[in-house]
Amino acid sequence: MTNTINVMLAGPRGKMGTEALKMIENTENFNLVGCIDRKHNGQSIKEVDGLPNLDAPIYTDAVEAFERLNADVFIDLTNPETGYKHTKLALHNHIRPVIGTSGFSEEQLEELKQLSSSQQTGIVIAPNFAIGAVLMMRFSQMAAKYFPNVEIIEKHHDEKLDAPSGTAVKTAQLIREVRTSQKQGHPDEHETMDGARGAELDGMHIHSIRLPGFIAQQEVIFGQSGQTLTINHNSTDRQSFMSGVKFAVEEVMKIDHFVYGLENLME
Known part of the structure; x- marks a missing residue:
């Protein structure tokens, strides 16, 4: 029998957070113990319009939530500033974070890595939870050995920060790991x-498009x-990310260290 994993979530009313709630509800061994939200303190998830029928309390005070909730894993799909604060709180409370918030600086990632090590608490930060996107990154790394001239075009909805x-x-x-730096x-x-030529990393150009109608696309x-x-x-749908979130929650229970990128958990 699979052991139950107690999960807490930040941002339940967001588009990604709502999908994550549905995923938790439909996963037999996942148990939602509570959420962090800017509104609805003291209410239950099922009492909020548009959210699944889950009987889990909502806290507006993140510190209180981490102290009171008996969680194994913390999922954050909010924004870089909030997600960073939540992640540190989770690690200090020995709750394993699964973070889908991109935009952390190299310094922040290094600090979280050191904190994970000192607390001996596993953490997974994934820029993208879609399994297909992880494969796209892997295939791109393979191709770069033979095609060193490369540009990246990424397209997202206009609410991305x-x-x-x-x-x-x-x-x-x-x-960059397999390619010689070149102009x-x-x-x-x-x-x-x-x-006009976009951002540049190691000679590669990266172009960002932000328009209504997109969810996430990359060439x-x-x-x-x-x-x-x-x-x-x-x-084409935020459900595409949920199989990766589910996978990360299951895998973070098996580790006591920092992992950046879902590909590092995939065989």
Whole structure:
């Protein structure tokens, strides 16, 4: 028999948070013990319009929530500023965080890594929980060994706060591991409008699009004399992320260290 995993969640009314609640409700061995939200303190999830029929309390005070709730895993799908504070609180309380919030700085990631180590508490931070997106990053890393000229175009909804996306940055970092740093484009090229060539990491250019209608999409375009190769992933529904969140919750119970990127948990 599979052991029950007690889960607490931040941001239950957000689009991703609501999908996560549905996933928890439909997973036999997941038990929601409570949520952190900016509203509805003292109410139950099932008392809030539009949320699943789950009998779990809501706290507006995150410190109180972490002290009172008997949770094994904490899921945060909010924003970088809030998610960072919540993640530190979770680790200090020996509750394993599963974080889908991108936009953390390198310094913040390093601090969370050190805190995870000192607390001997597992943590998973994933720029993207869609399994297809993780495979897209892996395939891009494979291709970069043979196609070193590459640009990334990522497209997200216009409510996303960070640019470029965590997925785009993670993709570029994975490519950098197998690719010799090089300047791309004409050596004398110049922008007649600032930002026309996008952001740059190790010579790679990253372009961010923010428009209504998108959820999450990324193209990794490789160019070589006489040919191009495009690796594309498109999330058309936020449900696409939930299989990865579920997988991360199950896997974080098995570790006592810091993991950045879902691909590091996949065989």
